[in-house]
Amino acid sequence: MRLSDEQAFVQQEVRRFAKEEIEPVAVEYEQNGTYPIDIIEHAADIDLLAPGFDETHGGAGMDLVTELLINEELHRADPGIAESVTSATFGCESIVEHGTTEQIEKYVLPATRGEKVSGVAMTEPEAGSDFARIQTTAERDGDEYVLNGDKVFISNGSVADFLVVYARTSSPERAHEGITAFVVETETPGLETTPMEGHLGPATTDIAQVFLNDVRVSEDDRLGAEGRGFYHVMEFLDESRLGVAVAAVGAARGALEMLIDYVSERQVFGESVSEKQAVRHRVANLRARLAAARSLVYQTARECEDADEFDTERAAMAKLVATTLLEEVSSEAVQLHGGYGCFDEYRVETYFRFSKIPQIYEGTNEVMREVIGDSTFD
Structure with missing residues (x-):
């Protein structure tokens, strides 16, 4: 490129x-x-x-x-x-797009300076991919809202200084029209977080549960108009899915480079593992497919820039292809490291553990297939 x-x-x-x-x-x-x-x-x-x-x-x-x-x-x-x-500024995109000048100055600028960490509280125990079915509520009380509900799998949940929280402000027949976003500081009374320990994936990331018990926020903490939260998320997801896709490409590159370095140095039966035709062909296939996935991601990005809008189907394709490939590349990296591949000192096992994560967040790969299928047949 x-x-x-x-x-x-x-x-x-x-x-x-x-x-x-x-x-x-x-x-x-x-x-x-x-x-x-x-x-x-x-x-x-x-x-x-x-x-x-x-x-x-x-x-x-x-x-x-x-x-x-x-x-x-x-x-x-x-x-x-x-x-x-x-993800240190995760959620700030929506504040920049839909927030007030005061909200941007209070939250976004400190986050971009590394002074605060942000997060987004969307997912709930009974509402993951089906975001429109969230049950967290935000009831109006004068010039305040009272938030109640539970969130799970929240990135930065226990380390964030503030969260963009999505809650239901009404229950219209079209469920997605009743969701509103709020910027909530994590020290607000009634908001509690608990790290979710033992998760698959890198240990340097923070994932938490967030509990909202009569959390009061001002009308000034509402992000955009009432009932527009669902649409904010949908706008954000296309771009973020490209980010997930390129993250998978980068991780796949890292794992593949470690694989190549290891098999080039490792001696078996008196010769380098990289001299084995079976190994060379496996690496060749991975390199070719990685080049194709990388091209898809960046070509999609360039086309989106030229059109000044995001192509939902292409973003879904990029995420599906890149994240699926990451699992295969990192699995091969562990396999060709042999027993050493199972130990963190050699690092490829970290890439392997990470490889499932981007297949799930920002819309599971099953949802990506639905997006592509809808575009194909509807």
Whole structure:
């Protein structure tokens, strides 16, 4: 893929940052389950937390392709730390798009400076892919709303300073029309979080349950108009799915590079494992498919930029193809490392554990197939 001089420069700078700041501590942080707040702060110093935001919103004003290049390089270095870095401003996109000037100044700017961590509270025990069926409520009480409900699988849930919380403000016949978004500080009375321990995936990420018990927020904390929350999420998901796809591409690159390095050095029966035709062909297939997946992601990004809108079907295709391939690449990396592949010191097992996660969040791959199927047959 041909890059502009500026894009190539950014790519090299992020690669340098990853090599110096992430790779040396990746094993230690993973073993200790360290949330990488120090790396997040360093990333903020070089505009990596919200590169696509305008400068007035604390970003660097980068185009979508450059933003994806940053995401790819971070996940290539370590998927767990990369997830924490790229999600440190999760939810701020909606505040920038639908929030007030006061909300942007209060929440978005500190988050892009690495001073605050954000998150999004959407998923519920009985409402995952079927987001329109959420049961958390926000009842009007004068100039306040009272929020009640439970959220699960919330990224940054127990480390965030504020969350964009989606709740039901009405129950119309069309369920998706009754959902509203609120910006809620996690120290608000009645809001409690509990880390969800023992989850599949990197230990450097934070996943939590969020409990809302008579949480009072001001009308000024509402994000956009009442009943528009569902539409905010749908707008956001197309772009975020491209982000998931490129994260999978980056992680697949990292795992494949480790695989190639290992089989090139490993000796079996007096010769390098990389001399075995079966191994060479397996690696060749993975490289070719990874190149194709990467092209799909970036071609989709360029077309979306040219059209100034996101193609829902292509974003779904990119996520489906890239995340499915990541599981295969990381599985082969573990397999060809032999017994060593099962130990975190060799790192490929972290990529393998991560590989299921992007197949589930931002819409499961089953939902992606439905999106593609609807576009094909309807």
